[in-house]
Each structure stands twice: as C-alpha cells, then as structure tokens.
Amino acid sequence: MKKLLLTIYLYLHRNLIRFAWSFFTLFKLEPTKIVFSNFNGGGYGDNPKFIAQEIIDAKLPYKLIWVSGEPSNTFPPEITPVRPNTLSFVYHMATAGFWIDNTRKLYYFKKRPNQYYIQTWHGGPGLKKVEKDCESALSEEYKAYAKIDSKHIDLFLSCCEWCSKLYHSSFWYHGPLLEKGIPKNDLYFKDPKPIKEKVFSYYNLDLDKKLIMYAPTYRDNRKTDMYNLDCDKVLAALKQRFGASFAILIRLHPNVSDQDDRFTYTDRILNASKYKNMQELLVACDMIITDYSGCAFDYPILKKPGFLYAEDYEEMKRTKDYYFSLEELPFSLSQTNEELVQNILTFDNDKYQKDCERYVKEINYFDEGHAAKAVVDEITCKIKGHIL
Known part of the structure; x- marks a missing residue:
C-alpha cells in the first residue's frame, strides 16, 4: 500500500510541477533575477558561490535565489533560498533572467526564449572519462536529460583549452564558451595566508603543522x-x-558525504566532508591524495605534491577508461596502501615540478584569478541589453 501511495504521489507531484511551470511562464520575466544551483540543492558552494559573492561584493542590484535542499544550509542575507521541486522553486525558475548551475538539470524544466543559462560545471580536467566519452556506462535516463540540458545552455565556462575541446566533443554541447577560468579557482590567486589561518583555526591546528587531504571522488554505484x-x-x-x-x-564527495563515518577520526585524522569550501581546503593543504577527482588536477597550478590512490583503477579503466596515460600525468599512481607509502617515501620534488610545468603547458589553463568577475560582467552586459 505504501509503495502504491508513493507512486500516486510522485505521479501527481510530477504533473503538478509541469502544470505550474507552464503557468508561471505566463508571468513577467525578471531580467535581474538569478537562480543559482549547486548540485541541484546543495549549500553555498562551488562555482555558483563565487559568482554570487562577486555580485554581492560589487553591490549590484540583482535578486539572488539559491536552490537549497537542506534547511540547515546558510547563506548571505542577500540570497533567498528555495527548496527544489516546490512551487516556489518553479516560480523563480520560470521568471528568472538567469540560471547558473554546476551540474546537469536532471528534471523537467521549461526554458523561455529570453532566459540565459550559464553552466559552470563542477570540475576541470580529470582522469576518468565522462559524458559521451563513457556513454555505455551511463543510464539512458541520464543521457536523455544531459542532451536536453546541453541544448538549453547558453554559455559554458572553461578553465583550460583541454576542457574547451572536451565540452564541445563530449558534452552534447556546441555553443559559446567563456574561456576565463572557473570562479572557484580564483581563490588560488589570492594571498593564501588568511585562508590557511581560517582552516587551521577551524580544526584547532598549530600553524607549523603540515596538512594533507584525502579526497576521493564517488562511484556511480x-x-x-x-x-x-x-x-x-x-x-x-x-x-x-x-x-x-x-x-x-578526509574529504568525501558531496554525493556520498553522508558515509563519512566509515573513518575513525582523531586529532590528526580530521573530518573535512562537511567543510563548506573545498577550494579553501585545497589552498590550506600542502599535499593531496585522490583517485579520479579533478581536484588533484588543480595541484599542478599550485605546484603542490599530489598522489593518486585507486585500488579499483583497472576496474574503472574497463568500465569508463581514462583520458590520460600515467606517463602524461605528473602524479604517481598507487593501487595499494603499500604502493602509496612507497611512492611517498621516494617522492622526487624536482621531477614532480618539471612534470607539473609540462602538464600545465599542455593543458593550457586560462585561470588568472578573475573568472567570477568575467561571468558577472557577462551577466551585467546581458541585463543592460535586455532592459535597454
């Protein structure tokens, strides 16, 4: 009976959302309203946060709406949170001049001709293949939503030449790119001292302590x-x-951060899964260990040591394959804890720095610390054109 009632509820809710979306598109469009979404309901973070913060800091008179799935999420007073898949959410989406997302819209939506959709994505270069490049590993439902989503994107942000080529070849996207870097990477070009002090104070660490982060990405299962x-x-x-x-x-991906209790934490093994700003952690840390996450690929820019540890490397290679061979990467790969320990003990910093320099040159990063401003300038230009 519960299953039947749930099915009926979901059916009615889905149709209510579709009707509401059609109804609210009859309302007047608000060119200065911007709806931000971080992983379709996440808190104040990732690329959308830095764009919103740039608007707030510049004191621009825009109405800022944030799609927030948790009441515990906190936002600056200039931002109004709305719960996803509610009538309020649909109203704001249907009447906003701009949508800013960092992942796919995996739901029904109806975009109006004068609305402008900016896709920031949530990462840069990475090891494992994504989107169309691993099509056989994706569900038919995801692919259908992804193609619809890409069709409606007006501007895609890119942090490097490699990503620009990837978005056009593998994301079912053929529109304009803003090649000014990605907003969350702007933090890498600021003074790291206050950021480090903030993180160390949060974890009650002495500033002479060295910090390494373990940040594995999530698996589809x-x-x-x-x-x-x-x-x-x-x-x-x-x-x-x-x-x-x-x-x-220890920093788990947002999609599995609720499983952070699999680790035992001490005064030297610290839980970072709930820390709000991943980029602050990357700046504060001296080194990183990850598997396929794109965060490791930020470290060559910072010239900090990075290590890859993935015991399912061969399994992932069979199911999704990789963009880079191990010879192309500056990082060492370990498939066991014993190999990782050995790679740490034999780490050659001079070789690593040379490999980083080569890799950064090949990828051709666009980041210079002004990506958020470039996006806001684009928004302001569009708003002025719409109003005038």
Missing part, C-alpha cells in the same frame, strides 16, 4: 569500500620523507 586509506601508515611515511608532523583531512 555510491560504494565507498574502496576508500580504505591507511591513514596511520601514510602519516608515518610523510613524516619520514618530509621531516614534519602532518595531519590528514
């Missing part, structure tokens, strides 16, 4: 059994190789 980093052995190896005392931050 949401499994986390491969997140089996031996933190104690890693910390011992880091102290032996670099002659300093380290603490390690």
Whole structure:
C-alpha cells in the first residue's frame, strides 16, 4: 500500500510541477533575477558561490535565489533560498533572467526564449572519462536529460583549452564558451595566508603543522569500500620523507558525504566532508591524495605534491577508461596502501615540478584569478541589453 501511495504521489507531484511551470511562464520575466544551483540543492558552494559573492561584493542590484535542499544550509542575507521541486522553486525558475548551475538539470524544466543559462560545471580536467566519452556506462535516463540540458545552455565556462575541446566533443554541447577560468579557482590567486589561518583555526591546528587531504571522488554505484586509506601508515611515511608532523583531512564527495563515518577520526585524522569550501581546503593543504577527482588536477597550478590512490583503477579503466596515460600525468599512481607509502617515501620534488610545468603547458589553463568577475560582467552586459 505504501509503495502504491508513493507512486500516486510522485505521479501527481510530477504533473503538478509541469502544470505550474507552464503557468508561471505566463508571468513577467525578471531580467535581474538569478537562480543559482549547486548540485541541484546543495549549500553555498562551488562555482555558483563565487559568482554570487562577486555580485554581492560589487553591490549590484540583482535578486539572488539559491536552490537549497537542506534547511540547515546558510547563506548571505542577500540570497533567498528555495527548496527544489516546490512551487516556489518553479516560480523563480520560470521568471528568472538567469540560471547558473554546476551540474546537469536532471528534471523537467521549461526554458523561455529570453532566459540565459550559464553552466559552470563542477570540475576541470580529470582522469576518468565522462559524458559521451563513457556513454555505455551511463543510464539512458541520464543521457536523455544531459542532451536536453546541453541544448538549453547558453554559455559554458572553461578553465583550460583541454576542457574547451572536451565540452564541445563530449558534452552534447556546441555553443559559446567563456574561456576565463572557473570562479572557484580564483581563490588560488589570492594571498593564501588568511585562508590557511581560517582552516587551521577551524580544526584547532598549530600553524607549523603540515596538512594533507584525502579526497576521493564517488562511484556511480555510491560504494565507498574502496576508500580504505591507511591513514596511520601514510602519516608515518610523510613524516619520514618530509621531516614534519602532518595531519590528514578526509574529504568525501558531496554525493556520498553522508558515509563519512566509515573513518575513525582523531586529532590528526580530521573530518573535512562537511567543510563548506573545498577550494579553501585545497589552498590550506600542502599535499593531496585522490583517485579520479579533478581536484588533484588543480595541484599542478599550485605546484603542490599530489598522489593518486585507486585500488579499483583497472576496474574503472574497463568500465569508463581514462583520458590520460600515467606517463602524461605528473602524479604517481598507487593501487595499494603499500604502493602509496612507497611512492611517498621516494617522492622526487624536482621531477614532480618539471612534470607539473609540462602538464600545465599542455593543458593550457586560462585561470588568472578573475573568472567570477568575467561571468558577472557577462551577466551585467546581458541585463543592460535586455532592459535597454
């Protein structure tokens, strides 16, 4: 009976949303209203946050709406949160001049001719193949939504020449690109000292402590059994190789952050899954360990050591394959904790820096610290043109 009632509820809700969307498109469009979405309901973070913050800091008279799925999410007073898939959400989406998202819209929507959809995406270069390049590993439902989503995007942000080519070849997207970097990377070009002090204060760490982050990405099946980093052995190896005392931050992907209890936390093994700003952690940390996450690919820009650890490397290669061979990357790959410890102990910084320089040149990054401003300038230009 419960299953039947749920099915009926979902059917009625879906049709109500479709009707409401058609109804609200009859309302007047508000050119200065902007709806932001971070992973379709996440908190104040990722690329959308930095665009919104640029608008707030510039004191521009725009109406800012944020799609927020959790009442506990906090926002600046200039931002109005709305719950996803509600009538209020549909109203704002149907009447906003701009949509700004960092992932696919995996739901029904009806875009009006004068609305402008900016896709920031949530990452840059990465190891595993994505979108059309791993089409056989994607569900038919996802592919259908992705193609509809790309059809309606008006502007796609790109952090590098490699990504620009990827978005046009593999994202079912053929429209304009804004090649000014991505807003969340602007933080890399600011003074790191206050950011480091903020993070260290948050975790009550002495500033002379070294910090490494373990940030694995999520798997499509949401499994986390491969997140089996031996933190104690890693910390011992880091102290032996670099002659300093380290603490390690454990940062799970937002899609599986509710499983952060699989680790045992201490004063040296710290839970970073709920920390609001990933880029602040990347700036504050001295090193990173990840698997396929794009966050490792930010570290060559910062010239900080990065290590890849993925015990399911061969399995992922069979199902999705990779964009880069290991020879093309500046990072070492480990498939076991023992290999990771060895790669830390034998880390050659001179070789790593040369490999980073080569990699950054090949990728051709656009980031210079002004990506958020470039997006806001684009929005302002569109608003002026619409009003005039």
